[in-house]
Amino acid sequence: MISRNRYLSKQKWDQLLKALPYQLPTSVIGHSVLNQPIYAHCLGKGPKKVLLWSQMHGNESTTTRALLDLFNHLHSISGAKLLEGLTLLIIPQLNPDGSSAYNRLNRNNIDLNRDALDLSQPESIALNEVFKSFSPDFCFNLHGQRSIFAAGKRGKPATLSFLSPAADDKKSLTPARVKAMQLIALINNNLQKFIPNQIGRYDDTFNSNCVGDRFTSLGVPTILYEAGHNSLDYDRNFTKKMIFNALITGLNAIENGDYLNYSTAEYNQIPENQKDYVDILIKNVDIKTDTGLFKNQELSVLYHEEKKGESVYFKPVCHRFSEHSELLAHSVFNADQILKVSMVEFAEGKTIDIF
Ligand SMILES: [Zn+2]
Incomplete structure (x- = not known):
């Protein structure tokens, strides 16, 4: 079996952006090991700031494809309204070398999501610099997961998964962590009508070298989004739509503060992923x-x-x-x-x- 959509090289992504009927504000935040530019797009001038990055694992393209739909939405009237309350900084391909090679790792065979403390790689340094200078109120860490996960023991396939990463070994409910849990609880609640019982939650064992854990420990609520599997959709086109929904839902909730009506208990009720x-x-x-x-x-x-x-x-x-x-x-x-x-x-x- 073959998928023509899952491979999203830097070259292909650049072409997709060029074909847009409008121009995105673009800056270069650093360069990869192979000296490819890492692009970021800053949209909106609102008071609440959200930093989003995708394809830090180069073979996880579904969330990047959903970002293209997000750009189009933000260009519409309702999207423009959302941008009155938000400033978004979006990095579609943090790992351009891995994206072109269809590799999880970067060109030096380092997992960028295990390099948050070491900062041994140019891509990790670029993200860390942006994190410090942009000073986000929320972060969205966008990934894709394998087809092996069930939402709960012998549950339905986990089409979407989320995690509010721990901020310390004790998995303390720090203010940042609570906010991330509340936001995920809201997203889960809103998405259940599209994918009932197909949303899972990842294990929250603390790892200070994971980016989400690191940023949460620094006091910024960080949400891990995972694009998962549904039925025989190996192209992940349906999943891409669900990720887009979950992105819009999450951003709206940050803008209007609705996530504050949700509890950490509702987050904990989301079934934990099993490799079933x-x-x-x-x-x-x-x-x-x-x-x-x-x-x-x-x-x-x-x-x-x-x-x-x-x-x-x-x-x-x-x-x-x-x-x-x-x-x-x-x-x-x-x-x-x-x-x-x-x-x-x-x-x-x-x-x-x-x-
Ligand atoms: Zn990943």
Whole structure:
């Protein structure tokens, strides 16, 4: 299977911005390891300031695509009204090298979301400088997650996930953290009508080198947005719409202060994400391993993503097998519907031949 939308290189993004019928105010906030400019767009002159950044992990493009819809919305009459109350600083691709390579990491193989204290990379330094000079009231840290997450134990797929990162080891409810929780509770409440029971919450173990944890510990409410999976939408077009909704909802609530009507308890009621999904479950498979032959098994299969030209190829690989799988799947097949062979020689991570 192939997706033509998931790969969003710096070049492709630059072209998309150039094709807009209006010009975005653009500044350069730094340069990547490969000396590519990192762009930011400042919109609005309102009193409440929000800093948003996306594609700090280069292979997580869905939220960046949603930013294009956000730009268009902000150019409309209702969007312009929103900008009377807000000043937004938006960095669509914090990791342009990783975006062009379809890689989570930057060119030095560093995870920029584990570099908030070390500041060892030029991209991390650029974000940190912007954070200090812009002095935001809120931050939106925009990411994409794998298709393996359920919103709660054996729940529906987590199409969106959120986190109010901890500010310290004790996971204290600092004022910044409470605000982030309240805002997420509002977004969750408003989005349930579109994706009932498909919103999850991430584990809040503190890691001072994660950007969200770091900024929260410095007193700025930071919301982690994760674009997740829905049904067979591997292009993540539906998810992109939901992210756009969640962005507008969050920004409106910051502008009008409605999030203050929500509680941390409502945040805690959002189900925690569980790794309960695989991409494909194949029933009635005969499996051969080093230790023997196993008849009528259930084989779970994950897609591994590989960039091929301008597309992302989803390569099916063996994950696990058992008589009755505990895992849920986005697709379920009988062996004769999908396998090209009558028996699978199993090794974890091995590619399998499917129709
Ligand atoms: Zn990420």
